[in-house]
Amino acid sequence: MNLSKIIVTLIAFLVPLLMSMDATFRFDELAGIGLFIFFLLNFINDIGKSYNPLDILILIALLQCMLMPIVVFHVYNDNALIIALKYDMSVSADRYYGFMFPAILALIAGIKLPGLLQRSYQERIYQTIQRAKQHLQGKGNIGLLFIIVGFVAGFLTIFVPGDLGYVVYLFEKLLYVGVLYIYFSDYKSKKLYLGLAFFVIFSKSLFTGMFGELVYIMALGTMLVLLGKRIGTFLKYSIAFLGIVFVLLVQSVKSDYRDIVWKGAGEGGAGLYFSLLTNRITEPEQFFDWTSLFPIVNRANQGMIIGKVMDHVPARAPFAEGETIFTSLAASFVPRILWPDKPISGGKKNMERFTGFIIEGYSMNISPFGEAYGNFDVGGGIAFMFFYGLFFALIITLLLFIGKTRPTILLWLPILFLNAVQTETDVLMCVNSLLKGLMFVWFCYWAGDRFLRLKL
Template sequence: MDGWTLIGCLSVIYLAVLFVKRLGKSVPILELMTLIAGLQWIIGPIIEYANPSNHYKYYMYVDQETYMSFIVPAYIGFMAFILLGIKSTQKYRIPIANLEYYSKYGLIIFGIGVFFDLFGGVLPGALKFFGFILSNFKFAGAIILYFSKDALLKKVFYGAIAYLFVIALAKAMFHDLILWLVFFYMFWAIKTKPSIPFILTTFLIAALSLTTLQTIKAAYRSQVWSGYSGNKIELFLTLITESMFDGDSNIEEVDSGEPGTNVRLNQGWIISAVLYQIPSNEPFLGGETIEEAVFSSLLPRFLNPNKAKAGGQVNFRRFTGLDLSDGTSMGISIIGEAYGNYGITGGILFMSAWGFFLAKVWTRLFKVVLKNIIFVAFLPIAFLQVIKAETELVVVLNHLIKSLIVIFFFFWYAKNYMNWKFSNGTKG
């Protein structure tokens, strides 16, 4: 293991330890974001370099030294500015138990989310994103109700988890389920204060569950997307049982064209393709997509008809030189985009600046939480796209800024027209 690889590995381990220690004491969303990035940008590639999958497409396009000599310094700069930037927030303890005084508000917020979940689909295209944000209010409401003294209202929290599971089975898409389960776990940990051995045990169970899910996912999707009309829960459990005892529920090896388990973790194969493509076959973009992302996040589509669209197909093809069908969504990640625009030194500086920016946003939002405890339940909605290591800047910035606009407008409206009272302490 070369020097940069070792440093990168130790950095991710440090983040993992820090994340575990902060569970139950705070809502460590930025720590989670940085840890996910480290797992996908560093640990996944380390596994791939040590044990290549030999997939025809999902492999590392540059050697380990070339890859790690950029990724690790860029990641450390990103991580350092995140941790230093949020250090001041660690001296405060969020009075989250005071959410018990806001069950009535939580129920209304939950109802808003359910309404837009059911009827948001009829909104015109320009408003669909806002409908999506409002539909996620049901999870913020569920978090608030979890702290209620009313045992019946508490069950809404577990009902939201069951709802996520059912929707995931219906669509054969599990990403939102996994993300929201992690968010819910953070709030559960604050309330129950689990021991570190218990946290590590749940992490081990989660890792085994994710590995099993990855093993059966392709087979499950194949049947569901082919029009399976039977009981999807029964199908899901059957495939899990076959995977655990027979080991043949899904063939996702090279000959099937499906990526293996580590390829799902390893975002590095895409980043390595960017390192291979630029500048050998495509010149550095000099900030072109960064500027597009900033303008796209600040202006609505009707004022910016050339606004970049989510999905990443155009940037993926341009940055990697690889083909991607219009129906497939793949992101080059912010760190890949940083390199493609600015090169090694510029990419490292950009990732440091990006970490500084996110830390500043977090500290500002944390000050809002200290004045309005209900706001803490909305933080996962604002950072839903930010924590994804594979997502491009245009998607991350657009979601962060637009979601915060929706959330702040809601609180302004609730305060001025619904006479809601907010505080960090006693009853509203």
């Protein structure tokens, strides 16, 4: 173990140890805080050295399903208004952490197991990206083609409905892949095209009021862009700090921006968005006031919905016993034309079945953790989360193997794992998007070879 790993481990141990002086903190809460610190600091230290999208999944799971519930349990949970609005945790800390803490440990074990059994994971990632750079010498036009196709598809998504709309959605994601292809190539005017592509991506987020995809793509893409670069410790932590501040600012103004744009109370755009950002920056006390901070905590607290699943099942609804999981897997392979009433993503049916809440006009979902519990109870749900993490880790192992002959496959990882690293969706969304994404990538490589004579 090198010095940086020792320091990270010590910090991750000492911070919870100091917090344990407050007797109100439970052991599983302190352990969750220590795990988050450990994986966050390791994630920052690995900038430029390694790349694994699933590290983001681990951090998000710990943040949304452990840290935010800790805040709610200790600060908000007994507030009468919070209880009336049903933003409380719904179940006791004993019951919640009795499932969630071992479930997160199982997820982490499943994700990390293949890497522990492989030799030199970091070296394989680095070698693959170097081969991708060599492969793209003189081929920057491929990235430009992807950007154009993605840009056009972005407009078509407005007009194309149903399953065909999802195909267009996949082609829209070529915009992100094209940015990476150009970046890693020797294309002469790549700075111009990269700037234009970022402008399009950010403009779309402003137009739709949806910023989640922007945040995830920037995180996944930035880590890939920095792979192989020598980056000092100070710069790594500066990048991490700016990233955290960016996410906090986006989350703090997202609701206000949507209220204005979606309800027609004003005209959206960069001017409005940056005006809201400026107000937040000039009034930093809002980030230290528990009342003003609650909307951010609540939006990031996936544990609130998981708690409602645990409160509802099996008291008022039976365990699904794997039904929604197996249905999700089947729905990933069977086209809707052959299965007209197959389940759709979005969370409406899962929320009604597993929490009793009927949602209209907005999106909310129970998360893979909530679905694991709702299907298999505590023990089965914990086991499921291990295999859930293992599944994604094995996909990355497979892609690294393919990268020996197709090194640019690494540049597709941000769009392949765009939904897989999220915890606020469900198994259908995460697995379905990954499997369909893999089929789409295969199609692009096949079509490039067969019709365009382009070795992608």
